[in-house]
Amino acid sequence: MSYLGIDLGTSEVKVVLTDAESNVIASSRAGLRVDNPHPPWSEQSPQDWWNATLDAIAAIRTEHPRVFGALRGIGLSGQMHGATLLDRSGNVLRPAILWNDTRAYAECVELEALVPDSRSITGNQAMPGFTAPKLLWLSKYEPAVFRAVHKVLLPKDYIAWRLTGEFTSDMSDASGTLWLDVAKRDWSDRMLSAIGMSRENMPRLVEGSEPAAQLRGELQREWCLDGSVTVCGGAGDNAASAIGIGVARPGDAFLSLGTSGVLFAATEGYAPNPGQAVHAFCHCVPQQWHQMSVILSAAASLHWLSGLLKSNVAELIEIAPSGQSATAPIFLPYLNGERTPHNDAAAKGIFYGMTSAHGAQHLAYSVMEGVAFAMADGYAALQAAGTTLSAASFVGGGSRSAFWGKLCASALGFELNRNEGSELGAALGAGRLARLACERETLAAVVKAPAVVERYEPEAALRSVLGDRFARYRRLYQALKSEFRT
Structure with missing residues (x-):
């Protein structure tokens, strides 16, 4: 038997095919385009998501028809946070409004005024990236x-609906809508009604590691599958990455330096x-939660500097250690605003x-230091909520730099530990969730950390x-905070 893990990212869809022991048999990718019709809008076509998913799956089917034919589960x-809007006939009403679209900033203030105890219900500040403020914006302007x-x-x-014909979601992803009572792991009628919505407008909630629906018969036949295929609840990208890297139990954590930066703690x-x-969200396994601190420009800051200096990122990483100095410039990496701890x-x-x-070497060092x-700063916010860490997995593109790890x-x-195969974390995690949903194995048997290939200890x-x-x-942020608004 085999399992498929599908990770719908912002820039690409990744798909992995794993065996019964969650070993990766094959992987495939298909690119996606982001549209920015107005600043600061960020949108994508849901049909493009579906087309890219089918393309990535087709590549794996062609390469491994026998293993794919034994498919038993999809995660x-x-x-x-993206808002994908369907009418009663299943038609997509407009392009999806993405996580990095900040048009609904004013609606965040309005939403918290409409529900003064919203933070107690959702466990989170209203932020323009979340889903609910987007719908409040839509009610006014569209x-x-x-x-x-x-x-x-x-x-x-949306991809799950195209695969199964059923409307489902999981607790971890739903936590990022501002419609979920995160402590109760259920939709909040009060938060929904504040936007003029109800449970009828929401998908059915299941745990990420539990069965959600069955693959549609026509796809089962088209893909020449031997038997029925279970689609599990799945997970938001960071929760799925956690499962892929072995972060599921209290005290487990990972630090990701991708386009954005995330410190995730179970x-x-x-x-x-x-x-x-x-961010206080449900984890994608039953009765577990997690915290996240998030910055919006992690590796993106280094890519920005590489364009400015007309030098590639690898060269900047190579010269940065020689720029290490007590007199190097201080860099604030707030190129696209900030979330934790400022939400600014x-x-x-x-x-x-x-x-x-x-x-150039000093600027490269300063950028890498500023991201660190x-x-x-985000870890201090997690500590204020009672979380103390002794180690974390180190993932994302930035984890390729030993100097950045140090x-x-x-x-x-x-301590930070770089694990083998971490680049497939979210897709592998989705495949592991499918395995849990189908086989009812224990979490410990399925969610294992890959081998550590390098360790970075504090010096x-x-x-x-x-x-x-x-x-x-x-001190610099506090001194300049009022100036940022002028």
Whole structure:
């Protein structure tokens, strides 16, 4: 038997085919385009998601027809928060509004005024990336579309509907809508009614590791499958990545330096800290939760600098250690605003303390250090909610840099471990959830951490230097906070 894990990202769809022991047999990718019709809009076509998913699956079917024919389960992971809107006939009403679309900033303030205890219900601040403010924006600026909405689906749940014909979602992904009572793991009628919606507009909730629906018969026949195929609840991208990297039990954690930066910690119970913009979400396995701190420009900051200096990222990573200095500029990586701990969409990127003596190596170092400081700022917010970590897996494109790993470990004060095959984390995690849904194995038997290939421990001397610079980094944001709004 085999399992399929599908990860619907922002830039591509990744699909992995695994065997009964969750070993990866094959993987495939298909690219996606993001449309930006107006700043700061960010949209995609749901039909493009479906086409890319079919293309990626077709490549695996062609390469491994026998193993694919023994498919027993499908798991889905996806970019969170996106508003995918269907009418009663199943027609998509407009392009999906994505997680990084910030048009609904004013609606966040309005929503929290409509439901003064919204943070107690949802465990989170209202942020423009979340789904509910997007629908409040839609009710004002596209009222005809809003009136026609029958179902609001998250991106991966749209793919699940195309696969099964049923409207389902899981607890981890639904946590990012601001419609979920995260402690109760159920839709909040109060949060829904504040937007003029009801449970009828929402998909049915299941746990991520539980069966959600069966693959449609026509797809089963078209794909020449031997028997019925279960589609599980699945997970939001970070929760699925956690399952793929072995982060499922309280105290487990990972630090991801991708386009954005995420510190994800599995928690013993529901532990919110909305005042510092910590995300307190359900995990994708029953009766477990997690916290996240998020920055919007992690590896994206280094890509921005590479374009500015007309140098590739690999070259900047190579020269950055030679720019390490107590007198290097301080960099605030707020190129696209910020989430944890400030939730400040107006925040801007800053180089502070530049002189004619500074060169490309100093700027490269400052950017990498600034991202490490932003992650340390987020960790402080997690600590304020009761989370203390001794180690975390190190994933994402930034994890390829040993120097960045050393910087982050020293700034955060705990060990980072780079695991084998972490680039397939979310898709592998989705496949593992499908296995759990089909086989009813224990979590410990399925969710195992891949082998560690490199460890980065905090360095006492570097930590001492970084301590003074981190204090200045924090003071700079506070000093400039009011200026960002002018």
